[in-house]
Amino acid sequence: MNEFKSQxxxxxxxxxxxxxxLTYEAxxxxxxxxxxxxxxxxxxxxxxxxxxxxxxEILDTNLAEIETLTAEEETGSPSFTEEQDAFLAKNKNYxxxxxxxxxxxxxxQIADEYQLTARSTDKxxxxxxxHDLIRVTGKQKVKPAFKTVPNLGNGALARAHSESFIxxxxxxxIDLVREGLYSQKKKEERNQATFSTxxxxxxxxxxxxxxxxxxxxxxxxxxxxxYEEKTKAPEELMSAVIVSAHTLxxxxxxxxxxxxxxxxxxxxx
Numbered sequence: 001m002n003e004f005k006s007q008x009x010x011x012x013x014x015x016x017x018x019x020x021x022l023t024y025e026a027x028x029x030x031x032x033x034x035x036x037x038x039x040x041x042x043x044x045x046x047x048x049x050x051x052x053x054x055x056x057e058i059l060d061t062n063l064a065e066i067e068t069l070t071a072e073e074e075t076g077s078p079s080f081t082e083e084q085d086a087f088l089a090k091n092k093n094y095x096x097x098x099x100x101x102x103x104x105x106x107x108x109q110i111a112d113e114y115q116l117t118a119r120s121t122d123k124x125x126x127x128x129x130x131h132d133l134i135r136v137t138g139k140q141k142v143k144p145a146f147k148t149v150p151n152l153g154n155g156a157l158a159r160a161h162s163e164s165f166i167x168x169x170x171x172x173x174i175d176l177v178r179e180g181l182y183s184q185k186k187k188e189e190r191n192q193a194t195f196s197t198x199x200x201x202x203x204x205x206x207x208x209x210x211x212x213x214x215x216x217x218x219x220x221x222x223x224x225x226x227y228e229e230k231t232k233a234p235e236e237l238m239s240a241v242i243v244s245a246h247t248l249x250x251x252x253x254x255x256x257x258x259x260x261x262x263x264x265x266x267x268x269x
Contacts, residue, residue, distance in 0.1 A: 221242075
């Protein structure tokens with residue numbers, strides 16, 4: 001079974017387990033094996049057809065339904081499990097290490113950049129693998145268990161990182177825009193950045209359809225970036241930074257006043 005496809009199927013199986021309220025202990029009892037074996041089956045170990053059929057029987061599903069759910073999983077945004085979310089929220093250094101793996105860095109490159117000891121590297125990899133956050137390929141390459149960075153959702157991980165993340169991105173673009181406005185460099189030598197905000201009145205259905213189009217476009221762009229990273233010379237590539245934020249609110253939402261007064265207040269003389 002294709003390794004990436006196998007991981008997607010396992011992600012679907014975990015969702016179904018959660019919906020049925022089945023713990024790893026209960027599943028191990030029904031499959032007549034140990035909890036560590038269950039963790040290997042749903043983790044790095046190859047998922048055989050016999051085991052998949054057994055799991056389908058326990059979960060009261062079938063291969064056709066698993067295939068449908070896997071397709072939905074692939075077209076949607078991946079997400080961390082509750083256990084992964086809690087682990088990364090509690091251990092921010094592991095989250096930072098995982099993000100470097102998502103950036104395409106190898107454990108050796110991370111170790112060299114941050115002067116990590118072999119013991120520290122091992123601890124990072126063991127901790128991430130224990131929580132099914134990374135996988136080791138047949139060529140002994142370490143990769144994130146997800147093809148793209150999962151949505152942070154609204155759990156502990158989002159609470160731990162969202163505000164600092166948004167502020168970091170905001171200051172990043174403030175510096176770039178300031179450089180564009182005040183730099184003494186020639187225009188063609190400056191780093192260029194665009195930033196815009198729009199408030200429009202639209203139906204919820206149209207808003208959701210627009211979001212879906214944006215997600216499709218972003219996935220296509222990510223695929224193009226992956227292709228170019230593999231096929232073009234490093235000196236031909238640059239780093240594209242894309243920030244996306246959107247919301248749908250009622251017209252009387254108080255916070256909208258902050259946007260409308262961005263350029264100043266209109267008062268009586």
